[in-house]
Amino acid sequence: MAGTAVRGRLTWQVATVAGLTRETPSVCTIELEPPDWAGHRAGQHLDVRLTAEDGYRAERSYSIASAPGERLAITVERLDDGEVSPYLTEELQVGDELELRGPIGGYFVWGPNDGSPLMLLAGGSGVVPLRCILRERLRTGSDVPARLLYSARTLPDVIYRDELGRHHDGVEVNYTLTRSRPPGWTGHTGRINADLLADAAWPAAANPVAYVCGPTSFVETAAAALVGLGYPPERVKTERFGATGGP
Amino acid sequence: MEPLDGNSIGGLLIDVFGAEMTGAIGTCGICGDTGPLAELVVYRQAPGTVVRCRVCGGILMVFVKVRSMTCVDLTGMASLDRPRAA
Numbered sequence: 001m002a003g004t005a006v007r008g009r010l011t012w013q014v015a016t017v018a019g020l021t022r023e024t025p026s027v028c029t030i031e032l033e034p035p036d037w038a039g040h041r042a043g044q045h046l047d048v049r050l051t052a053e054d055g056y057r058a059e060r061s062y063s064i065a066s067a068p069g070e071r072l073a074i075t076v077e078r079l080d081d082g083e084v085s086p087y088l089t090e091e092l093q094v095g096d097e098l099e100l101r102g103p104i105g106g107y108f109v110w111g112p113n114d115g116s117p118l119m120l121l122a123g124g125s126g127v128v129p130l131r132c133i134l135r136e137r138l139r140t141g142s143d144v145p146a147r148l149l150y151s152a153r154t155l156p157d158v159i160y161r162d163e164l165g166r167h168h169d170g171v172e173v174n175y176t177l178t179r180s181r182p183p184g185w186t187g188h189t190g191r192i193n194a195d196l197l198a199d200a201a202w203p204a205a206a207n208p209v210a211y212v213c214g215p216t217s218f219v220e221t222a223a224a225a226l227v228g229l230g231y232p233p234e235r236v237k238t239e240r241f242g243a244t245g246g247p
Numbered sequence: 248m249e250p251l252d253g254n255s256i257g258g259l260l261i262d263v264f265g266a267e268m269t270g271a272i273g274t275c276g277i278c279g280d281t282g283p284l285a286e287l288v289v290y291r292q293a294p295g296t297v298v299r300c301r302v303c304g305g306i307l308m309v310f311v312k313v314r315s316m317t318c319v320d321l322t323g324m325a326s327l328d329r330p331r332a333a
Contacts, residue, residue: 010261047258061255104257106267106330107285216249238286240252 010101011036012049017096018071023159026078027125028089031071034100039068042136043109043129043211046074046102050084058083063128063213063239064103067135075159077125108211108239112137116209116235117202118146121192121222123214124157129239130211131160134167147172149200151192151218153179174200192218194225204230213239253284256296259310260284263319270330276323277305283330 019031040046045061066073078089092098110118110133118137120130127150137146152158154177164173176188176196188196202208210231212222219240226236253260253269260268269285280302287307288299295311300323307323321327 009265010258045254045257059258061251061258101258104261104267105254105269105285106257107270107283108254216252238252239254240250241255 010047010104012099012101014097015072015100017092017094017098019073020092020094023075024157026089027075027159028078028092029065029073029075030088030092030098031066031073032098032100034072037072038103040064040072040103041106041109041111042067042133044103044105046072046100046104048074048084048088049099049101050087051099060084061104063132065128065132067132067139069139070135075125075128075131108213108237110136110209110211112140112142112144114209115144117206118144119202119208119210119226119231120146120148121197121210121212121214121226122148122150123192123218123222124152125159126212126214126218126239126241127159129213131163133211134164134171137171138167143170145170145202147174147200147202149174149176149188149192149197151176151178151214153177155182155185192222192225194228197222197225198229201226201229208235210236211239212236214241216240250299251289251291253287253289253298255291256289256298256310259296259317263310263317267330272328272330273307274325274327275300275303275305275307276325278303279325284327 013034015032015034018033021029023029044064047059047061049059051057062074065075076085076088079085122130178191181189210226212219219238223236223238227233257269271284273284274281280300286301288301290297298308300307305323309320311318
């Protein structure tokens with residue numbers, strides 16, 4: 001049974017980089033072909049492991065950007081002081097090998113069986129698992145109404161902007177720009193707060209489920225505001241990542 | 248470096264418990280707060296992984312890998328339940 005994964009255990013495997021897409025100057029989507037991938041659920045992660053020549057290893061967890069059934073992909077934002085993300089976003093080439101394991105996670109996940117209206121709140125690259133959820137909603141023909149409110153520094157910092165602009169049919173995408181806005185901008189401005197969410201979020205009476213992903217301060221503010229609007233805390237699923245300068 | 252949350256250690260938790268645990272419900276042994284492990288505060292840059300309560304900051308779990316063995320300290324947890332169906 002050599003090579004057979006032990007049930008309940010994650011096994012590291014070597015995937016081939018099959019495609020690279022530059023999303024913004026600091027963000028890259030990496031398509032991966034692992035030899036053995038049983039499929040995943042929208043919102044799940046995978047772990048990436050880099051090993052230096054001297055044997056030093058660094059591991060990071062990345063949200064999966066592609067919907068189940070699509071070619072596996074992650075979207076990575078470069079952190080200037082990072083150990084892993086500069087390599088992934090600047091040096092990796094198509095055809096390279098990358099060690100990974102997954103899928104991982106059972107909390108911040110969504111499937112089409114959940115018929116509740118979706119309230120998705122993204123701060124910066126926190127949009128990645130939410131994009132996966134929207135793609136899964138589309139792929140499965142789900143008709144649950146969905147709203148995405150995406151906080152970004154500037155419009156050029158918005159990841160997947162073209163794709164998000166193509167969503168129709170029950171999906172509303174709104175942006176709030178926190179740093180600068182283009183001339184004629186009529187969308188929201190400033191950081192997400194209770195007033196903005198009172199305006200932009202589904203009312204609690206619609207029994208929505210919320211997924212909030214972004215830097216810690218963004219998630220804390222947004223999740224507390226949703227609870228303040230009457231969302232039950234267990235209907236507000238959160239995922240935080242380290243500071244990247246903020247959305 | 249800012250801390251992460253429990254979603255980021257889903258793989259480590261599978262290594263230790265043999266099951267998906269980010270949706271498991273834990274109770275802080277210090278303040279009694281209860282919630283999914285995904286919500287806890289996680290420091291991975293320490294020599295090991297330190298998991299703290301988001302309400303009181305108490306240390307709930309510590310994982311230190313020594314050679315191929317992971318040493319696990321859960322003394323800060325009052326209880327740890329199976330994951331709920333997500």
